[in-house]
Amino acid sequence: MPTGVPIEISGLTKHFGPVAAVSDLSFTVEPGRVTGFLGPNGAGKTTTLRMLLGLIAPNAGTATFGGVPYARLESPLTSVGAALEASSFHPGRSARNHLLVYAQAARLPSATVDVALHKVGLTDYADRRVGGYSLGMRQRLGLAFALLGDPGVLVLDEPVNGLDPEGIKWIRLFLRELANEGRTILVSSHLLSEVQQSVDEVVIIAKGELVHRGTLASLDPAGGPQTIVESPDRPALVGALRASGFTVSELRSGVLVENAEPAQVGHVAFVAGIELSSLHRHRSGLEESFLTLVGEGGSL
Structure with missing residues (x-):
């Protein structure tokens, strides 16, 4: 069974010209828990995740998985699964062929493709061209890619965007199952209502800065409807x-x-x-x- 490692963000800072997208951001995501990474649109969530995954370089600070930067992981796909966009697919390629390309590049058995598609409920649509997928189906395909190497860490950017109520309920339960297996789960969203039924802790940022970190109970001292x-x-x-x-x-x-x-x-x-x-x-x-x-x- 995959074992998660902590995600450690320390002093992370990124400027785009005069604009500070992320400022001295620090927090840790522990294994066996679902952590919600929250903030309004433009708060710096996606920029943080892109620095975490080595897609852009920070001006200062570090972002690591168990102390190791993403670029230095020996087997990235089997260590960290990530889904940042639901539209980065070739529209003429089937879901199965899309995943096969990555499986072959990572030297994973082709059988892992069907396992991942089954996990996200896309088995019946595996040979359909992705160009005909709904946004919700593309979200599921992105999650299948993240699960392809059966990683111990999952980093998901707005995973419920485009899902119908049934799909949102499914992904909440699914993320909980993955965390219960000991994986480290980081899920970003700009809406608390989308993730509050599935997360154990929240990290909230605004204007690129940390404004709160803790359990959901720490946000709602009164409680009750x-x-x-x-x-x-x-x-x-x-x-x-x-x-x-x-x-x-x-x-x-x-x-x-x-x-x-x-x-x-x-x-x-x-x-x-x-x-x-x-x-x-x-x-x-x-x-x-x-x-x-x-x-x-x-x-x-």
């Missing part, structure tokens, strides 16, 4: 909710109900005979914290 509700008779609504044991706060945009789903709040209002003008789940404290950290938080 929140609901925003409003009524033409707000005092009656607030009274009914408090009488039912809920903690509420009156905001300009409505009444915030702690640790409550919309269905629970709606039931209280129905039983009390109170008309509602709006009822919806408030974005979690987790997401609120994330948006605040990256400078996109708003007030209610």
Whole structure:
């Protein structure tokens, strides 16, 4: 079974002319865990991953796998699997032939191609030209390439982009299985909601700088669902909710109900005979914290 090694980013810095894409970035990704690498578009995530994989040179700092830079790995494809883009395929080539080229170049058995395609659910589409693939299918093919050498480390850039809800659920479970095997998993995304059900830890950057590192719980000290509700008779609504044991706060945009789903709040209002003008789940404290950290938080 593949064994992961730590990904170690230390003082990583990259400038493009006067623009600082990444500034003195340091963090470690441990084996056996799924780490989310988060930040808004333009935060420096892809630049960091490209430096990690030796595609561009940093101005300062290091990025290594178990202390070894990517360029010095003895067998890169069997050590690190990476998928940075879902469009870097020859449109006239089948998925099987696309992977065979890389398998042969890495001196891997041709059977590894079918194994990788099976893992990502593309067996039935293996001989179809990639030019006819949907974006979601190209994402799966990129993941198959990353898995081709059965590596202990996976580096994936926006892997759920283009996937339907079923595909997103599948990849969440799949990444969890890979981490449980002892692999090191680093997954980038600009949306916390895409990865929050599958990651153990998060590394959040904004404007090329580290703004938070830790568990998901460290982002959401309050926890629990929140609901925003409003009524033409707000005092009656607030009274009914408090009488039912809920903690509420009156905001300009409505009444915030702690640790409550919309269905629970709606039931209280129905039983009390109170008309509602709006009822919806408030974005979690987790997401609120994330948006605040990256400078996109708003007030209610």
